[in-house]
Amino acid sequence: MNTDSEEEMDQEFVEQAIRDDMEFDELVLATARTTVYYHNNFLVKEPCRNSPYTGSMFIMEILKGNDRRCHEQFRMEKHVFIKLCDGLRSYGLTSTKGVGLEERVGMF
Structure with a gap:
């Protein structure tokens, strides 16, 4: 019990x-x-970044692609990157024979 x-x-x-x-x-x-x-x-x-393009084609691919990728690559939004390039053009920065302005800014 x-x-x-x-x-x-x-x-x-x-x-x-x-x-x-x-x-x-x-x-x-x-x-x-x-x-x-x-x-x-x-x-x-x-593979994450496996673009077949280089140089200016690569920059154009980024600028025409996803907004997030542009921010990851350049640490700025597309419209800011484009305004920066336009502003630098207005100050006299130009493309050289082998490297475009957008590519130069992208490398910087």
Whole structure:
């Protein structure tokens, strides 16, 4: 015959076992998330910047492409880059024989 104290101890034992299982499950999930993050960011090597163009064609590809890529390359938005080039033209900076103004600003 179980007494009340034995039943309470059994209930506490069951509750502790459930808490332990939940903590273990949380640890497994955290480890899985960390593993997936590490895999995606450090092990998967996909070419990111693989444009076939160079020089002025590359600059035009960036200026006609995604806004985010322009910001990543030049650290400014497209309209700011274009205004900068126009402003430099108004001060007398010109294209040279082999390098266009936009390309020069992009390299800078």
